[in-house]
């Protein structure tokens with residue numbers, strides 16, 4: 001039976017994007033543009049996917065109600081209207097469209113800079129008002145002026161190209177920009193923002209709004225650090241500039257002008273201090289509002305969310321590593337297997353694990369194993385704590401919540417196997433080790449503590465530790481047989497003749513507590529545990 005995935009489109013995306021979703025039999029789409037916060041809360045549980053732009057706020061409260069939600073798609077770049085931390089905790093993947101609106105936004109920001117330099121909106125309004133103010137609107141050239149770009153990512157880079165074509169000197173401040181990349185882009189790299197501010201005739205902002213970047217242009221910078229007469233463009237996020245401080249800096253003349261597409265509150269309230277200033281140029285968050293950009297981001301996000309819900313791929317996620325079809329092919333087989341190993345470790349290990357260590361050797365040691373580690377962690381947490389809401393996304397956050405330390409190591413030499421995955425769980429001074437490999441594509445458990453076995457890592461398993469003495473297998477077989485539990489496969493291991501032995505049994509059904517109690521009551525059986533892995 002095929003499942004239908006229900007997607008809410010909460011903000012306006014292109015018709016082409018909506019048509020894509022409507023045409024897909026696996027998708028049921030509800031277009032509810034401008035849905036109220038109350039309705040969103042009330043109906044959040046209906047949806048597996050939600051698509052937004054910058055308007056709809058996906059808050060922690062919404063995520064708490066959205067019990068079926070798996071993916072949020074942002075048709076655009078900035079995800080500051082989504083509580084990504086809460087989404088991660090709830091196992092909801094957040095994905096965006098990083099490149100679809102780059103050119104439109106760079107062009108818009110550049111247009112704002114030029115309009116500001118030549119007072120275009122004010123001059124236009126003066127004509128409309130019947131005036132002919134040629135003296136009042138004398139502007140400045142961009143040519144040979146110094147431009148400071150704050151945030152040299154996709155949009156910043158496109159802005160720089162255009163500025164250089166206009167003969168501007170370009171300085172970039174971006175803590176994540178390498179010196180070699182700056183050279184490649186022909187821009188000067190500023191190590192410290194405060195060193196660059198006094199040099200800039202124009203500043204343009206192109207970074208995300210985060211707790212680190214909030215009010216990057218604060219009162220001190222706007223009134224003491226910037227070059228007198230600077231002109232500022234913000235087409236990124238309103239919160240990057242302290243608007244009240246900007247109003248004062250304009251008033252004092254330290255800042256000659258500013259052009260904003262984005263605001264601390266959108267739309268700005270009645271108390272918006274900058275509204276009346278003649279030195280300002282405003283647009284209502286139009287950076288990405290072109291036919292081309294909307295076509296790009298609308299169709300892309302429709303595909304991205306659809307593919308995540310239907311095929312399990314993850315691309316352009318801001319809170320989870322990518323799982324593209326190639327990655328799935330490379331490590332897909334290891335994901336379910338490592339989850340089983342995690343479950344097995346939980347079964348054999350004592351409760352209250354404190355440390356989870358996963359070791360990769362062989363071919364896997366050269367691959368990106370982030371997700372494989374998360375799969376093992378998911379299996380462990382699910383089986384040990386009974387937390388079925390756990391998934392690849394929220395496994396690390398849940399491990400943290402449970403006080404579980406995670407370490408991962410890799411070594412090239414796999415010993416006798418092509419690939420080996422070892423999970424070591426520690427609780428107090430007790431350490432439990434399980435290891436496994438894919439044997440001709442089939443998952444095999446090859447080690448449980450110091451016992452080498454060759455067990456099938458699937459279905460119902462029973463692990464019995466006993467004293468190595470004659471008749472033990474018969475004893476176990478009869479107890480299981482008497483309760484109608486069929487043995488599918490059995491693997492034996494012992495540390496030495498007459499010492500401790502371990503039996504790894506695959507069963508056709510789950511043994512009851514009665515069976516386990518009976519096994520444990522045998523004088524030579526030291527332990528018996530069962531799990532569905």
Ligand SMILES: NC(=O)C1=CN([C@@H]2O[C@H](COP(=O)(O)OP(=O)(O)OC[C@H]3O[C@@H](n4cnc5c(N)ncnc54)[C@H](O)[C@@H]3O)[C@@H](O)[C@H]2O)C=CC1
Pocket residue numbers: 076077078079098101102105150151152153154155156173174175176177206207208209212213235236237261262285286287288289
């Ligand atoms: N007005 C509009 O309609 C639009 C606004 N945006 C905004 O523009 C921003 C930039 O977009 P893209 O260039 O596509 O993103 P991007 O991710 O390609 O670039 C962002 C850059 O900011 C840098 N950065 C991060 N923290 C920084 C810090 N503390 N100081 C300086 N640089 C820092 C990053 O290293 C990166 O190079 C987005 O975050 C979004 O909020 C994006 C599209 C449309």
Ligand SMILES: O=C(O)C(=O)COP(=O)(O)O
Pocket residue numbers: 053054055075076077078079101285286287288289
């Ligand atoms: O992509 C972004 O970050 C934007 O700010 C564009 O916002 P919008 O989709 O036009 O509401």
